[in-house]
Amino acid sequence: MKVICAWCEHEGKETLIGEVGLYDRPITSHGICDDHKKVLLTQIRKLKVK
Numbered sequence: 230m231k232v233i234c235a236w237c238e239h240e241g242k243e244t245l246i247g248e249v250g251l252y253d254r255p256i257t258s259h260g261i262c263d264d265h266k267k268v269l270l271t272q273i274r275k276l277k278v279k
């Protein structure tokens with residue numbers, strides 16, 4: 230099972246975060262890459278400052 234970044238996919242990219250061998254099925258799961266994790270954390274911090 231491939232895990233790709235949902236944010237990257239939205240931007241037309243396909244960042245593979247990792248492969249999970251636990252379920253041996255040809256499906257793709259969504260996660261978040263390190264770059265977008267930082268973006269998300271920055272946005273959350275900005276919201277808290279208000």
Ligand SMILES: [Zn+2]
Pocket residue numbers: 234235236237238244261262263264265
């Ligand atoms: Zn990403």
